[in-house]
Amino acid sequence: MDVDGRFAKPPQRRNNHPARSVTPLNTLHDHAVTVPDREAELEAEIGRLRRSLDEAVRRTAKDVPAATAGHERELADARAALALAEARCAELEQVNVELVASRSLIANSEARYRLAVESxxxxxxxxxxxxxxxxxxxxxxxxxxxxxxxxxxxxxxxxxxxxxxxxxxxxxxxxxxxxxxxxxxxxxxxxxxxxxxxxxxxxxxxxxxxxxxxxxxxxxxxxRTDAKRAAEHQALLVNELNHRVKNTLATVQAFTTQTLRSAASMNEARESITARLIALAQAHDVLTAENWDGADLAQIVADALRLHGGDGQRCQWQGNAVRVSARIALAVSMMLHELATNAIKYGALSNATGEVTVTWTMREAESAATDAKLRLSLRWEERGGPPVTPPTRSGFGTRMIERGLANELGGEVRLSYEPTGVICTLDIPLEMG
CATH class of the missing domain: 3.30.450.20 (PAS domain)
Structure with a gap:
């Protein structure tokens, strides 16, 4: 159709081109008839596919609840297992916390134990x-x-x-x-x-x-060594005290009996006994001050002479610095008391001019008769007193010195009545205090 609305004439074909073939009418008719059939077939196929799809959807819809239920059960089981695992994990975490706390307590306890043990x-x-x-x-x-x-x-x-x-x-x-x-x-x-x-x-x-x-x-x-030593020392002191008490009582009994026998009067006996008790007590005082472990010999001599008025002018003493045992200290003290008492009554201290000298030395023991390695030699010497004559009988003091000391100390005692004065020598094993 042209612009005017009219049908345009077909262009003229040139003769030099060959003419197109023309399909016969009956052939076109056949073709027109075939297309609807094909469409029908397609529609039939589509219908069949739709039915198949519907059937598939129906079957799928029918099967989904069972599959979904199975999956839900699996999911529930998984969730339960997960919850159990989480609970177990929480328990393990709690156990771990408790173990850590327990280990800390044990470590602290061990530390305290070691600290206590080491302290x-x-x-x-x-x-x-x-x-x-x-x-x-x-x-x-x-x-x-x-x-x-x-x-x-x-x-x-x-x-x-x-x-x-x-x-x-x-x-x-x-x-x-x-x-x-x-x-x-x-x-x-x-x-x-x-x-x-x-x-x-x-x-x-x-x-x-x-x-x-x-x-x-x-x-x-x-x-407990110190306590053991102290107990042993206490037992020794108790035994020694028993021994000393017995010896002291025996000494007191002896000089009391002898004094009463030989005294001219009760006043003389009383004075003599009192003097001997004082001498014995003073010796005990010296030893007590030293815990009875012994005493310095010079102090024993000085106290015995001062007790009888020795002033250092008429009574002199000199010797080695030595500590003697309590036994020797008591015996020497009583011996000096008896000698000093006799000197005051009859000897060098009975006048205004007499003198007394006490000296002592130590020397090595010549024999192994005793355990002592040293011996003590003590000498009492009077001079300047009235002329001395040997006594006609032995009094208690003489017997105690000559016999008692010799037996008590395991040594030798000699009394010599020289015209110039009495001389007494004592030679005994030295027991160090």
Whole structure:
């Protein structure tokens, strides 16, 4: 159609171009008939596909609830397992927290235990295994016994026992008592590393594990050497005191009896007895001040002479500085009292011009008759008094000096009545105080 609305004429074909073939009418008719059939087939196929799809949707819709339920069950099971795992994880975390706290408590407890053990420096504390070897050693054990921890660990526990206790298997006995009685306790001598001995109170106890099984022993020692020495010294003093009291009473009884027999009157007897008691008491005072461990001989001599008026002009004394035992101190004191009393009544101290000299020396013992390595020689000498004549009879003082002292001190005593004055010599084994 052209612009005017009219049908344009088809262009004229040139003769030099071949003409297109024309489809016959019957062929066009056949083609027109075939297309609707194809569309019908397509529609039929689409219908079939739709039915198939609907059937598939129906089947799918029918199957979905069962599949969904299965998945939901699986999901529920998984969630339950997850919750259980989370609960278990929480429990494990709580257990871990408790374990950490427990380990902290144990560490703190061990620290406090070690601190307590190491701070107990007055106590030797160590552990022993079932074979009897040392497995632990605190600083108190090192301080008391001398072995370091490195030296003690692995050593047998009986190294601290004396040879006699080791032969008697005392360590094994203590272990047995610890197991059967719950503890083994005793007081005995033990050894230090340097070989010296110390007295200790010992306690052995069993070590057990959490199940109650025996795994070793705990040994605790406390040094009680000073207390032991003090007890021994006290026992010695008590025995010595008993001995001294008996000797003192015997001495008092002897000089009282003899004085009463020989005294011309009761007044004379009273004065004589009183003087001897005072001399004895003064000697006791000197020894008491020295805890009865002995006395200085010079002090014994000086006190005895001063008691009888010796002023250092008419009575002089000189000798080596020496401490003598209590036994010698008492005997010498009583001897000097009797000599001084006799000198005041009859000898050098009975006038205004007489003098008394007391001297003493020490020398080595010439024989091994006694344990003493030294001997004491003491000399009493009077001069300037009235002429001396030997007595016709021996009084109590003379007998006590010549016989009593010789027997008491295991030595020799000699009394010589020289015209110029009395001389008394004493030679005895020296017991140092």
């Amino acid at each position: 107990a420096k007055d106590y030797a504390i160590f552990t022993i295994d079932l074979s009897g070897r040392i497995t632990g050693w605190n600083s108190g054990a090192q301080n008391l016994m001398g072995w370091t921890e490195e030296e003690a660990i692995g050593a047998p526990a009986n190294l601290i026992f004396t040879p006699e206790d080791d032969r008697a298997a005392i360590a094994e006995t203590e272990m047995r008592l610890a197991v059967t009685e719950g503890r083994g306790e005793d007081d005995r001598w033990h050894l230090r590393k340097d070989g010296s001995r110390f007295w200790a109170n010992g306690l052995m106890m069993p070590l057990r594990d959490d199940e109650g099984g025996l795994v070793g022993f705990l040994k605790i020692l406390r040094d």
